[in-house]
Amino acid sequence: MTDSNAMWGGRFADRPDEVMEAINASIGFDRRMARQDVEASRAHAAMLAATGVISGSDAEAIREGLLTVLSEIEGGTFAYSTALEDIHMNVEARLKELIGEPAGRLHTGRSRNDQVATDFRLWVRDHVDLAVTALDKLIDALVGQAEAGADWPMPGFTHLQVAQPVTWGHHMLAYAEMFDRDRGRLRDARARMNESPLGAAALAGTGFPIDREMTAEALGFDRPCANSLDAVSDRDFALEFLAAASICAMHLSRLAEELVVWSSAQFRFVRLSDRWSTGSSIMPQKRNPDAAELLRAKVGRIVGANVALLTVMKGLPLAYSKDMQEDKEQVFDAADSLLLGLAAMEGMVRDMTANRDALAAAAATGFSTATDLADWLVRELGLPFREAHHVTGALVAKAEARGLDLPDLTLVEMQDAHPGITQAVYGVLGVENSVASRTSYGGTAPDQVRAQVERWRAR
Numbered sequence: 001m002t003d004s005n006a007m008w009g010g011r012f013a014d015r016p017d018e019v020m021e022a023i024n025a026s027i028g029f030d031r032r033m034a035r036q037d038v039e040a041s042r043a044h045a046a047m048l049a050a051t052g053v054i055s056g057s058d059a060e061a062i063r064e065g066l067l068t069v070l071s072e073i074e075g076g077t078f079a080y081s082t083a084l085e086d087i088h089m090n091v092e093a094r095l096k097e098l099i100g101e102p103a104g105r106l107h108t109g110r111s112r113n114d115q116v117a118t119d120f121r122l123w124v125r126d127h128v129d130l131a132v133t134a135l136d137k138l139i140d141a142l143v144g145q146a147e148a149g150a151d152w153p154m155p156g157f158t159h160l161q162v163a164q165p166v167t168w169g170h171h172m173l174a175y176a177e178m179f180d181r182d183r184g185r186l187r188d189a190r191a192r193m194n195e196s197p198l199g200a201a202a203l204a205g206t207g208f209p210i211d212r213e214m215t216a217e218a219l220g221f222d223r224p225c226a227n228s229l230d231a232v233s234d235r236d237f238a239l240e241f242l243a244a245a246s247i248c249a250m251h252l253s254r255l256a257e258e259l260v261v262w263s264s265a266q267f268r269f270v271r272l273s274d275r276w277s278t279g280s281s282i283m284p285q286k287r288n289p290d291a292a293e294l295l296r297a298k299v300g301r302i303v304g305a306n307v308a309l310l311t312v313m314k315g316l317p318l319a320y321s322k323d324m325q326e327d328k329e330q331v332f333d334a335a336d337s338l339l340l341g342l343a344a345m346e347g348m349v350r351d352m353t354a355n356r357d358a359l360a361a362a363a364a365t366g367f368s369t370a371t372d373l374a375d376w377l378v379r380e381l382g383l384p385f386r387e388a389h390h391v392t393g394a395l396v397a398k399a400e401a402r403g404l405d406l407p408d409l410t411l412v413e414m415q416d417a418h419p420g421i422t423q424a425v426y427g428v429l430g431v432e433n434s435v436a437s438r439t440s441y442g443g444t445a446p447d448q449v450r451a452q453v454e455r456w457r458a459r
Contacts, residue, residue, distance in 0.1 A: 109208040
C-alpha cells in the first residue's frame, strides 16, 4: 500500500485510480480550514487526557506537535499532499512525522465525519463574525452620510420616476436599516450553528468515556449537538449563512445599482472618489464606477452558491455522504465575495461626495410636490382625498402642457381647477417645505432624520 490510503487502507489491497484520487481529494480547498482543524484537534486531545482515554504525556506530545503543525501552516512551509486527500489526514500525517506513535491516538473517539463538521462550523462561524464586523463599518459609513445630508432634498422615486421629495439622509438610512437586518440574520444564524458536532464520531457516537461538554466549551460552542446523526449530516448552518449572505448581497447590489446610475453624467447625484473609479483605455474623459458594477455582479455568485448547496443536500439520506465534500468551495467563494463586497461598498460610501445642488434641482422636477398639493386641498379646503387627487391631476396636466412645474402656475390658473385655492397653496409647493412636512415617525423630515441618526449613534 502507498501513502494514498495509509490512513484507511487496511480494507483494500490496491491503491485508488488516479482519477479516483483526483475526484476524492479536497485538500486543494479544505486547507482553508487548517487553523480550525488544529484547534479542534487540540481540544479533542485535551479532553481525551482529562477523561483518561489517553495519557497526559501523549496529550502533551500531541499538543506540542499540533502547535508546530500550525506554525508551519501559518508560515507557509507546510507540505500539502493530494494523496492524503484532505486537511485532516494531512495534519495527522505531519503530526505522526513530528511525534511518532502518540499521533495515532488523537483520532480515538472521533471520525472524519464529526471532525469535518466541527471544522466547517468553526470556519463558517468565524466568517459570520467577519461579515458582522464589515456590516458594522458599512452602516457607520451610511450613518455618516445621513448625518451630513439630513436636510438635503433629493427626489424620491417609485418605478424610477420622480415621486416625492425626500432627503439624502433619509435615503442613506434606508440602506442602514436593510444592512442592520442582514446583520441580525447573520447573528441569528450564528446562534443556531453554535453547537459542537465533535464526539458524534461517524454517526452513532462512541463507546469511549468522552466529555463532549468539555470540547464544546473549549471551542466556544454553547453546547454539543444533541443527536449524533444530525451532527454529522447537518449542513443547515452553511445554508443559513448562504441564505443570509444572499439577501445581504442583494442589498449591496441595489445600492451599487444606484451608485452606478447616480454617478452618471445624466444624474450627477454623486461623485465616487478616484479610489473607487477607473478610466478608459480609449476615452480619456471617462470615470467608470467599476467597483460598484463588479459588486453588483457578486450577488450572482453568492446566490449561485446557495442554490448549489441546496441542490447537493436535497436528496441525501442520513447520515454522511461524500456528496457533502461539495459544500465547502461554494461557501468559501460566497464568503470571500460577501466580505469583498462589504469592504468595497463601505469604501465607496465613505468616500463618495453627494452633489447637493444636483440633488435639490432634481427634487424640484417631475411634479414632485403634487401629493403635497393634494394633501393641502384635503387639509385646508376639506375636500375628500379622491376629489383632491382629481383636482391636482388636472393642474399637473395643465402645467405639463405648458412646460411648467406646479409652482409656476398662476393663482388664477390654480383657481380654474378649484375656486377655493388661495395664495397659501404656494407654501406647500416648495421642495424644502415638502420634506419638512413629513414629520411622522420614520419620515423624511430633517428633524426625523437627525433623530434616527442619534438612535444609530447611540446603538
